Amino acid sequence: MSTPHHEKNNTPYRESDSARWAPEPDKRPGRTAFQRDRARVLHSAALRRLAGKTQVVTPGSAPDEEEPDGGSPAWDASPRTRLTHSLECAQVGRELGAALGCDPDLVEAACLAHDLGHPPFGHNGEKVLDEFAKDCGGFEGNAQSLRLLTRLEPKRFVPGASGEPESVGLNLTRAALDAATKYPWPRGAHPTDPGSPKFGVYEDDLPVFAWVRQGAPGHRRCFEAQVMDWSDDVAYSVHDLEDGLHAGHLDPNQLLAEPERREVFGVALRRYAPPGTAEEELAEALDRLLDQEWWPHGYDGSAIAQARLKDATSQLIGRFCLAAENATREAYGTGRLTRYAAELVVPRAARLECAVLKAVADLYVMQRPAQERVRADQRIVLTELAERLSAGAPDGFDPQFRALYAAAADDSARRRVVVDQIASLTDASARRLHARLTAKRR
Numbered sequence: 001m002s003t004p005h006h007e008k009n010n011t012p013y014r015e016s017d018s019a020r021w022a023p024e025p026d027k028r029p030g031r032t033a034f035q036r037d038r039a040r041v042l043h044s045a046a047l048r049r050l051a052g053k054t055q056v057v058t059p060g061s062a063p064d065e066e067e068p069d070g071g072s073p074a075w076d077a078s079p080r081t082r083l084t085h086s087l088e089c090a091q092v093g094r095e096l097g098a099a100l101g102c103d104p105d106l107v108e109a110a111c112l113a114h115d116l117g118h119p120p121f122g123h124n125g126e127k128v129l130d131e132f133a134k135d136c137g138g139f140e141g142n143a144q145s146l147r148l149l150t151r152l153e154p155k156r157f158v159p160g161a162s163g164e165p166e167s168v169g170l171n172l173t174r175a176a177l178d179a180a181t182k183y184p185w186p187r188g189a190h191p192t193d194p195g196s197p198k199f200g201v202y203e204d205d206l207p208v209f210a211w212v213r214q215g216a217p218g219h220r221r222c223f224e225a226q227v228m229d230w231s232d233d234v235a236y237s238v239h240d241l242e243d244g245l246h247a248g249h250l251d252p253n254q255l256l257a258e259p260e261r262r263e264v265f266g267v268a269l270r271r272y273a274p275p276g277t278a279e280e281e282l283a284e285a286l287d288r289l290l291d292q293e294w295w296p297h298g299y300d301g302s303a304i305a306q307a308r309l310k311d312a313t314s315q316l317i318g319r320f321c322l323a324a325e326n327a328t329r330e331a332y333g334t335g336r337l338t339r340y341a342a343e344l345v346v347p348r349a350a351r352l353e354c355a356v357l358k359a360v361a362d363l364y365v366m367q368r369p370a371q372e373r374v375r376a377d378q379r380i381v382l383t384e385l386a387e388r389l390s391a392g393a394p395d396g397f398d399p400q401f402r403a404l405y406a407a408a409a410d411d412s413a414r415r416r417v418v419v420d421q422i423a424s425l426t427d428a429s430a431r432r433l434h435a436r437l438t439a440k441r442r
Contacts, residue, residue, distance in 0.1 A: 082122070101335065
């Protein structure tokens with residue numbers, strides 16, 4: 001029998017944290033259960049597919065047709081994708097988690113896995129699939145991640161009730177699946193807002209979710225999931241700002257002008273700031289950042305400017321992580337903080353600064369007119385793709401989803417398979433499949 005992870009490393013993790021839905025022996029002595037989890041996510045096809053999924057700017061997209069100054073388009077040929085974001089989130093999370101006493105491989109595995117369920121075209125695609133799936137439980141990228149990790153990603157099979165092999169996905173440990181669960185509740189069960197669109201599990205997947213959450217206190221997120229979530233916020237708020245500057249979509253001097261500042265604060269209040277935030281608080285948060293000696297007050301694309309910008313991103317990440325680390329240590333002391341022994345404490349000032357950065361990227365990158373035209377086209381592509389896959393099934397399905405469609409018990413289950421198939425596609429493969437299926441109908 002393999003030695004439990006907690007015994008090999010004298011860690012605060014329990015044997016039940018290292019349990020897998022389908023028990024299996026260790027392959028190689030000396031490797032921990034959480035190291036295996038990290039390796040499984042890192043080597044998964046689902047993680048590789050994130051290279052072709054939208055983060056903010058669509059991978060491989062053309063530059064804007066015309067820049068406001070009439071010159072040549074400013075365009076970064078290598079914007080961040082869901083994959084690069086996930087890798088950067090994993091680096092941030094691994095170091096922050098380790099500083100607080102978490103198993104670093106466990107936190108890294110959760111960070112690598114947190115976006116696996118996102119469909120083509122990012123949050124734009126998520127909205128289309130949620131509308132299409134409204135009769136079978138809706139769509140949510142985080143719930144799709146759990147479904148992928150526990151069912152769809154081919155890695156481990158066990159005998160099913162019918163005697164046929166049944167997938168258990170990557171068969172990660174209980175602690176890894178829990179750490180990757182940002183919203184530990186089903187649809188409509190948000191602890192403070194039942195109408196929230198955010199949830200972490202579909203009805204189909206409640207049995208494994210109940211197993212994952214065994215012993216968990218209500219809807220509370222485990223400590224590692226909180227570290228993952230803050231690392232996600234830090235990584236994308238900072239790097240989206242960096243990408244916007246690189247691409248020429250943002251002039252830092254705009255953040256000194258009152259009309260532009262009020263627009264930023266309006267976006268932050270609507271989408272990113274904690275409840276009860278006043279505009280004056282956001283102004284103070286932005287001014288704190290602008291007052292830092294490393295803040296990028298100008299950017300011309302030169303090597304020196306690129307180095308200064310990279311230093312600014314490092315300073316911001318360190319600022320946000322140290323704020324959370326110091327505040328959490330002040331609250332809980334110097335011991336190892338894991339699972340349900342603590343809450344991550346993020347000071348309000350840090351959350352407001354992070355919210356302002358998100359709003360800046362939202363306003364100057366995501367809300368550009370050219371991006372809205374792209375998003376409108378993406379919605380058409382996914383809507384038509386879902387309709388044609390449903391009407392012509394199983395034509396257009398990958399072999400894996402063709403088999404799942406054939407085995408589906410009813411119309412609701414079949415619609416869920418259509419959703420699973422589309423969610424597995426990259427931006428480019430969704431467009432190719434759409435083009436093939438629409439050409440057949442002409």
